[in-house]
Amino acid sequence: MDELFWSIARTSGIISLCLLTGSLLLGIMARSGRSFGALSRYTQSLLHRSFSLLSVLFAALHVIALLADSYARVHLIDLLIPFFGEYRPFWQGLGTVGLLLMLAVSLTGLLRQRLSQPMFRGIHLASYLLWPIAVAHGLGNGSDAGAVWYRVITVVSIALVAAAGIWRLTANYADHASARRLAREGAKP
Numbered sequence: 001m002d003e004l005f006w007s008i009a010r011t012s013g014i015i016s017l018c019l020l021t022g023s024l025l026l027g028i029m030a031r032s033g034r035s036f037g038a039l040s041r042y043t044q045s046l047l048h049r050s051f052s053l054l055s056v057l058f059a060a061l062h063v064i065a066l067l068a069d070s071y072a073r074v075h076l077i078d079l080l081i082p083f084f085g086e087y088r089p090f091w092q093g094l095g096t097v098g099l100l101l102m103l104a105v106s107l108t109g110l111l112r113q114r115l116s117q118p119m120f121r122g123i124h125l126a127s128y129l130l131w132p133i134a135v136a137h138g139l140g141n142g143s144d145a146g147a148v149w150y151r152v153i154t155v156v157s158i159a160l161v162a163a164a165g166i167w168r169l170t171a172n173y174a175d176h177a178s179a180r181r182l183a184r185e186g187a188k189p
Contacts, residue, residue, distance in 0.1 A: 005069035009062050010143060014150070016058035017134050020102075021157045023051035024131050028164045049109065056106050059099060091140030094133050101130040131161065 026048035030041060039047070066074040073086040082100075083093030108115060108123040115123075135154060144150040 009065035012061040019055035094137040098133040
C-alpha cells in the first residue's frame with residue numbers, strides 16, 4: 001500500500017508543480033492586458049483560475065498521500081509548522097511554506113470580490129515567492145529530482161517563468177498594463 005501512496009504523492013506533486021507553473025505564466029499574461037496568441041483575455045483568465053485550482057487539488061492529493069504513506073514519515077503537524085519534519089526538514093519545510101502560501105493565494109483568489117484591490121494584489125503577489133519555493137522543494141525533497149526527465153521539466157519551467165518575468169519587467173508590458181488600467185478607470189461612472 002505504501003508504494004501506491006508513494007506513487008500518488010510523487011505524481012500529484014509533479015502535476016501540481018506543472019499546473020502551478022502554467023498558472024503563473026497565465027497570470028502574468030492576463031495581467032498584461034493583452035491576449036496571447038489565439039487565447040482571448042477571458043480565456044486566459046479562465047485557464048489561470050482553472051490551473052490554480054487544479055494545482056491546489058493536486059497539492060492536496062500530494063499531501064494526503066504523504067500522510068498515508070508510513071515510509072514518508074510526514075505528520076499532520078508538519079503541515080502547520082515548517083522545518084521540523086523527520087526527513088530532510090529544510091526541504092520538507094519549504095513544502096510546508098509553499099502549501100501555506102498556496103492556500104493564502106487561493107483564498108484571496110476565491111474572495112477577490114470581498115477584498116480591497118491592494119489587499120488582493122499584495123497577497124496574490126506571493127505567487128512569485130510560492131513558485132520558486134515549490135521548485136526548490138521538488139528538487140530538494142523529490143525522489144525523482146535526479147532523473148533526467150524531471151530535470152528537463154524543471155529547466156523548461158524555470159526558463160519559461162524567467163522569460164515571462166523578464167517580459168513583465170519590460171516597458172512594453174507596463175505600457176499595456178497602464179493602458180488597460182486607464183481604460184478600466186475611464187469606464188467607471
